[in-house]
Each structure stands twice: as C-alpha cells, then as structure tokens.
Amino acid sequence: MPSHDAVVVGGGLSGLTAGLALAESGADVALLAKGMAASHWVHGGIDIADSGQASSSAAAAAALASLPGHPYAVLADDLPAAVAEALRRLADAGLPYRGGLDAPLEWIPTAIGGLRRAAILPDGQATVLDPWEADEGLLLVGVERYRDFWAGYAARNLAAAEWPGGPARVHAAVVELPGLARLRNLTPLVIARLFDDPVWRRSAWPLIRQAVPAGRWRIGVPAVLGLDRHAEVLAEAVRELGPVFEMPSLPPSVPGIRLHDALRRRFEASGGRLEIGFGVTGVERSAGAVAALETAAAGRPRRVAAGVFVLATGGLAGGGLRGLPGGKLEETVFGLPVSSPSADRWFSGEPLGDGVELERAGIRVNADLRPLDTAGRVVLDNVLVVGSELSGMRYLSERCGDGVALASGHRAGRLIGVGQRATATTTTTTTTRRTAS
Ligand SMILES: Cc1cc2nc3c(=O)[nH]c(=O)nc-3n(C[C@H](O)[C@H](O)[C@H](O)COP(=O)(O)OP(=O)(O)OC[C@H]3O[C@@H](n4cnc5c(N)ncnc54)[C@H](O)[C@@H]3O)c2cc1C
Structure with missing residues (x-):
C-alpha cells in the first residue's frame, strides 16, 4: 500500500x-x-x-x-x-516565457483573425508583443492541407479589425511543405514532429522564405515549430525567416503540451x-x-x-x-x-x-x-x-x-x-x- x-x-x-x-x-x-x-x-x-x-x-x-x-x-x-x-x-526546463504580472497587456492576433490581450507568452509567441514599426506588416503563413489555420481568412479579419498600435498591413500566404501530401490527418502535432527533424526542416525553410513578399514583415505561423526540440527549431526559424511568432490554433495545442x-x-x-x-x-x-x-x-x-x-x-x-x-x-x-x-x-x-x-x-x-x-x-x-x-x-x-x-x-x-x-x-x-x- x-x-x-x-x-x-x-x-x-x-x-x-x-x-x-x-x-x-x-x-x-x-x-x-x-x-x-x-x-x-x-x-x-x-x-x-x-x-x-x-x-x-x-x-x-x-x-x-x-x-x-x-x-x-x-x-x-x-x-x-x-x-x-x-x-x-x-x-529552467528550457521553455522560457516573456512578460510578467506588471508587463502591459498587449493586443495580439488570434488564429481566426480576432484580437485578445496577453502579457505572458512563451518565447515562441512573444515576438508578437514587440511594438509594430510604422512600415512593418504582418504576414500570416498557412500550410497547404492543414485545415485548422486559415491564413487568408485570419488576414482578412485582422485587416478589418480595430487593432490599436497594430501592423501597417496584413497579408497571407499558404505554403506547400514537403511530405504532407501523403498524410491524411494533419494535426498540429504531426507538423510539429516534422519540424523536430533537422533534415526535414532544412527543406521547409526555403519554401516558407519564398512566400515572403518584398518589404518589412513579421511572420505569424501556426504553433507547430517543434515539440521536443522547440527551442532549437525556434532559433533556426528566426535565423532563416527573421522575426517570427507562433499562433495557437485548434486543439491539440502544441504550446500547451x-x-x-x-x-x-x-x-x-x-x-x-x-x-x-x-x-x-x-x-x-x-x-x-x-x-x-x-x-x-x-x-x-x-x-x-x-x-x-x-x-x-x-x-x-x-x-x-x-x-x-x-x-x-x-x-x-x-x-x-x-x-x-x-x-x-x-x-x-x-x-x-x-x-x-x-x-x-x-x-x-x-x-x-x-x-x-x-x-x-x-x-x-x-x-x-x-x-x-x-x-x-x-x-x-x-x-x-x-x-x-x-x-x-x-x-x-x-x-x-x-x-x-x-x-x-x-x-x-x-x-x-x-x-x-
Ligand atoms: C477549452 C478551455 C479553454 C480555456 N481557456 C482559458 C483561457 O483562455 N484563459 C484562462 O486563463 N483559462 C482558460 N481555461 C481555464 C483553464 O482550465 C485553466 O486556465 C487552467 O489551465 C486549469 O488548470 P487546472 O489544473 O485547474 O485543471 P485542468 O487543467 O482541467 O486539469 C484537471 C485534471 O484533473 C484530472 N481529473 C479530473 N477528474 C478526475 C478524477 N476523478 N480522478 C483523477 N483525475 C481527475 C484531469 O484528467 C486533469 O488532469 C480554459 C479551459 C478550457 C477547458
């Protein structure tokens, strides 16, 4: 007993x-x-x-x-x-968060193009808290065949929203990532595990980069940047794409897990x-x-x-x-x-x-x-x-x-x-x- x-x-x-x-x-x-x-x-x-x-x-x-x-x-x-x-x-566990009790509550976009306020976010999402520069746009990048993150729909809603201090413009792009065509049930966990694989993501970054138009952009992606190797994936994403942040979508929630x-x-x-x-x-x-x-x-x-x-x-x-x-x-x-x-x-x-x-x-x-x-x-x-x-x-x-x-x-x-x-x-x-x- x-x-x-x-x-x-x-x-x-x-x-x-x-x-x-x-x-x-x-x-x-x-x-x-x-x-x-x-x-x-x-x-x-x-x-x-x-x-x-x-x-x-x-x-x-x-x-x-x-x-x-x-x-x-x-x-x-x-x-x-x-x-x-x-x-x-x-x-200490390798999952640092930014913000705190006294940090300002800032408006951040949701995956369906709404706005909510937040003050404490994991590093993977926290770049969205930075002030938007006057010429800086938000680019939402969706993934072909992944149905829980509709970049175009969210971008349209955000472009029409009253977003205090928000980006200069909001655009959307959808990319075809390698190996997804053969998968039937594309959940965020499946894509996050693919990002954990350094070989797979070497072929993914150029495809995402190609979707970024000329100009100054901060990139919002679905919250799939790795599960077990998230810190490594996030650091690489910033090196490859510039300022990037995750946007949680429908469950299961990779950031919550x-x-x-x-x-x-x-x-x-x-x-x-x-x-x-x-x-x-x-x-x-x-x-x-x-x-x-x-x-x-x-x-x-x-x-x-x-x-x-x-x-x-x-x-x-x-x-x-x-x-x-x-x-x-x-x-x-x-x-x-x-x-x-x-x-x-x-x-x-x-x-x-x-x-x-x-x-x-x-x-x-x-x-x-x-x-x-x-x-x-x-x-x-x-x-x-x-x-x-x-x-x-x-x-x-x-x-x-x-x-x-x-x-x-x-x-x-x-x-x-x-x-x-x-x-x-x-x-x-x-x-x-x-x-x-
Ligand atoms: C869909 C959803 C959205 C939410 N959104 C927000 C939000 O945006 N902001 C916010 O602040 N909060 C939100 N919440 C509230 C959220 O529940 C809390 O923020 C917090 O995570 C709850 O933690 P908890 O440990 O109290 O309960 P839970 O995380 O619900 O954990 C309960 C645990 O108890 C276990 N359990 C239950 N019954 C038994 C039993 N009989 N025997 C053994 N184990 C049992 C369950 O399996 C589970 O492990 C949301 C909740 C839900 C469900």
Missing part, C-alpha cells in the same frame, strides 16, 4: 504547481490524474487576468480580488511569488511520482478526514494513502464536477458540497461575451483552501482544493484560469509544507466507491 506525505488528484496547471512546490520542498508526493489537462486545449500562454481596461495583469487581478467570493480574494497575496516561480521553473511536459518532467525530476490514466474510484475516510484513495489501476483497485490530499480536478471542463439529473452538480472525487448558481440561471449570460453563470460553480474554500459546506464549516480537514475546481470565477471572460491555478497551487504547497506525515488512522475507516465518470 503506497503511502505518501501528499497526494495530488489532477495533472493540470494547478495540480502540477502544487505537486512541484511539495516535491521541491522535499515532500513525498504522488500525482494521480485520469487524463490530460486543459493545457492540451488552450494557447500555452499564461493568463492571469484581463478586465479589458486594466493596463496590466496585476491591476486586473487586483480588481477581481475585490469581488466577494472570487478566488483572488483569497489568493492575491500568493500571485507574485507563484508567477515568478512558474516562470523560473519553465525557464510543451508547457505541460516541461512541468511534468520537472515534477518527476524533483522526485514526484506521476500516474496518468487512472481515475479515482473510491475514498477511504477516517475520523472526518481522508485516509486513502482507490484508483482503477490495471487489473485491480490500488489503494493510495497520504496525510493530505490536493483536489485539482479542473471543475466542469476538467471532469472535477459533473451535472446530475434535476439540476444538481456533483464533485466527482470526494463528493464535496458544490457552490453553484440555481439551475435556472446556469446558462444566463453570453457564452462568448461575459460568460455564463454556470462557470462560477465549484468548491468554496477558506483561506487555507479547505472545502466548506453551505454553513461555512470545513468539510474535510486534510483536503485542499485548487485551480478551476474553485468556485466564484468566470475564467473565460476574466481570463484568470491560469493565474488562479498557479496561485492556488503555490498556496497549497506553502500550506502543506514539508514533513506532513500521514495522520489519519485506519482503525475506523469507511470506503465510498464512486461511479467512474
């Missing part, structure tokens, strides 16, 4: 951040996740907060912290150290134990605390005991919450009370505008990240809740999901600290088995 100082359930940005903080402080920590994380779907940048008006992420996060019930109301103090630590870890892989590798190198692929199927309780979890390991259930548990299961999008008939929401691991607007208001709001009310659903916690019931009492003393599983935010419109994941993961690591050995006894235990979701 494996027994750990701490077990983290969930392998996204919040779970890995908590796991890393614990592993780096010397704790024996295991991370269990039933599957991949939101990072595999999103852009690979780090969104802390954006109100649309605030000049920096720090200012936008401070505004959110003043909203009652918002996670930042509890987490704001952890944000600076959490962001600094995340950027340090990523740089790089981010996840960098943190995962670091977690394992710090001594953390990672098990991806098995959901939690049962919970063993003892004296008002959790003693152990049961996972659906191959062949037979496996019991994993620990002194403390971090719930990082990602809310509705991650699988940490699910809807039940009758307009109820269930927390899928411990059965914790879910704080949610009433079912008749779930879908009020504008999904692509300020978001819908249902997004606020999650687990309400105290300043120690302990889950609370409706009366404000701690439900399980040795469980901490982090990331998008927390209630009270609308991460899509507030653009605060990554910042909340980092700050809460950081706080969980700080609160648990080193040497918290298993405290629960196994004398009076009850085990609850949950239906696999």
Whole structure:
C-alpha cells in the first residue's frame, strides 16, 4: 500500500504547481490524474487576468480580488511569488516565457483573425508583443492541407479589425511543405514532429522564405515549430525567416503540451511520482478526514494513502464536477458540497461575451483552501482544493484560469509544507466507491 506525505488528484496547471512546490520542498508526493489537462486545449500562454481596461495583469487581478467570493480574494497575496516561480521553473526546463504580472497587456492576433490581450507568452509567441514599426506588416503563413489555420481568412479579419498600435498591413500566404501530401490527418502535432527533424526542416525553410513578399514583415505561423526540440527549431526559424511568432490554433495545442511536459518532467525530476490514466474510484475516510484513495489501476483497485490530499480536478471542463439529473452538480472525487448558481440561471449570460453563470460553480474554500459546506464549516480537514475546481470565477471572460491555478497551487504547497506525515488512522475507516465518470 503506497503511502505518501501528499497526494495530488489532477495533472493540470494547478495540480502540477502544487505537486512541484511539495516535491521541491522535499515532500513525498504522488500525482494521480485520469487524463490530460486543459493545457492540451488552450494557447500555452499564461493568463492571469484581463478586465479589458486594466493596463496590466496585476491591476486586473487586483480588481477581481475585490469581488466577494472570487478566488483572488483569497489568493492575491500568493500571485507574485507563484508567477515568478512558474516562470523560473519553465525557464529552467528550457521553455522560457516573456512578460510578467506588471508587463502591459498587449493586443495580439488570434488564429481566426480576432484580437485578445496577453502579457505572458512563451518565447515562441512573444515576438508578437514587440511594438509594430510604422512600415512593418504582418504576414500570416498557412500550410497547404492543414485545415485548422486559415491564413487568408485570419488576414482578412485582422485587416478589418480595430487593432490599436497594430501592423501597417496584413497579408497571407499558404505554403506547400514537403511530405504532407501523403498524410491524411494533419494535426498540429504531426507538423510539429516534422519540424523536430533537422533534415526535414532544412527543406521547409526555403519554401516558407519564398512566400515572403518584398518589404518589412513579421511572420505569424501556426504553433507547430517543434515539440521536443522547440527551442532549437525556434532559433533556426528566426535565423532563416527573421522575426517570427507562433499562433495557437485548434486543439491539440502544441504550446500547451510543451508547457505541460516541461512541468511534468520537472515534477518527476524533483522526485514526484506521476500516474496518468487512472481515475479515482473510491475514498477511504477516517475520523472526518481522508485516509486513502482507490484508483482503477490495471487489473485491480490500488489503494493510495497520504496525510493530505490536493483536489485539482479542473471543475466542469476538467471532469472535477459533473451535472446530475434535476439540476444538481456533483464533485466527482470526494463528493464535496458544490457552490453553484440555481439551475435556472446556469446558462444566463453570453457564452462568448461575459460568460455564463454556470462557470462560477465549484468548491468554496477558506483561506487555507479547505472545502466548506453551505454553513461555512470545513468539510474535510486534510483536503485542499485548487485551480478551476474553485468556485466564484468566470475564467473565460476574466481570463484568470491560469493565474488562479498557479496561485492556488503555490498556496497549497506553502500550506502543506514539508514533513506532513500521514495522520489519519485506519482503525475506523469507511470506503465510498464512486461511479467512474
Ligand atoms: C477549452 C478551455 C479553454 C480555456 N481557456 C482559458 C483561457 O483562455 N484563459 C484562462 O486563463 N483559462 C482558460 N481555461 C481555464 C483553464 O482550465 C485553466 O486556465 C487552467 O489551465 C486549469 O488548470 P487546472 O489544473 O485547474 O485543471 P485542468 O487543467 O482541467 O486539469 C484537471 C485534471 O484533473 C484530472 N481529473 C479530473 N477528474 C478526475 C478524477 N476523478 N480522478 C483523477 N483525475 C481527475 C484531469 O484528467 C486533469 O488532469 C480554459 C479551459 C478550457 C477547458
């Protein structure tokens, strides 16, 4: 029966951040996740907060912290150290990011030709943050047969958009890259792996260069500049093409996978134990605390005991919450009370505008990240809740999901600290088995 100082359930940005903080402080920590994380779907940048008006992420996060019930109301103090630590870890892992909490939020183009604001981007995307010179144009280069990046469509939208301080002109080109004609299912991962091959890309650069018209251009390409050898591919792209930046498109997100892989590798190198692929199927309780979890390991259930548990299961999008008939929401691991607007208001709001009310659903916690019931009492003393599983935010419109994941993961690591050995006894235990979701 494996027994750990701490077990983290969930392998996204919040779970890995908590796991890393614990592993780096010397704790024996295991991370269990039933599957991949939101990072595999999103852009690979780090969104802390954006109100649309605030000049920096720090200012936008401070505004959110003043909203009652918002996670930042509890987490704001952890944000600076959490962001600094995340950027340090990523740089150490060979995936440097540019920007920070106080960096200005700049308008950047999306792959469909919209605009959004960003302040912290991986180096592969960060060149887009540089100010545009008066004679500098944006050239979007698409790839023939790759259907998730329509350079012409995006360029038309961007040319018509109100882009404050944007480029002098926007053009599009589509290039035929070697060897793609024989491939049926052209995902960004397939093209990124081709770019990892130095021989293949030697034949790709001249084809892209030929598509660049005369004049001064900054080049936007789909986010496919290598997976495992991204730093090498990016440096070569800049040498071969000049200023170039990646634009994330439809999932799977190559920049998000790089981010996840960098943190995962670091977690394992710090001594953390990672098990991806098995959901939690049962919970063993003892004296008002959790003693152990049961996972659906191959062949037979496996019991994993620990002194403390971090719930990082990602809310509705991650699988940490699910809807039940009758307009109820269930927390899928411990059965914790879910704080949610009433079912008749779930879908009020504008999904692509300020978001819908249902997004606020999650687990309400105290300043120690302990889950609370409706009366404000701690439900399980040795469980901490982090990331998008927390209630009270609308991460899509507030653009605060990554910042909340980092700050809460950081706080969980700080609160648990080193040497918290298993405290629960196994004398009076009850085990609850949950239906696999
Ligand atoms: C499509 C999409 C777009 C988004 N866009 C943005 C954006 O633009 N800006 C922004 O700030 N945020 C965005 N977010 C929010 C994003 O979720 C957060 O930014 C952050 O990455 C969430 O991290 P997390 O660790 O809390 O959860 P997740 O990354 O969702 O990770 C949850 C983990 O828990 C595991 N899990 C779930 N249930 C169980 C179980 N029962 N047993 C074991 N493991 C389990 C999952 O397999 C996964 O590993 C977006 C989310 C989605 C889904």
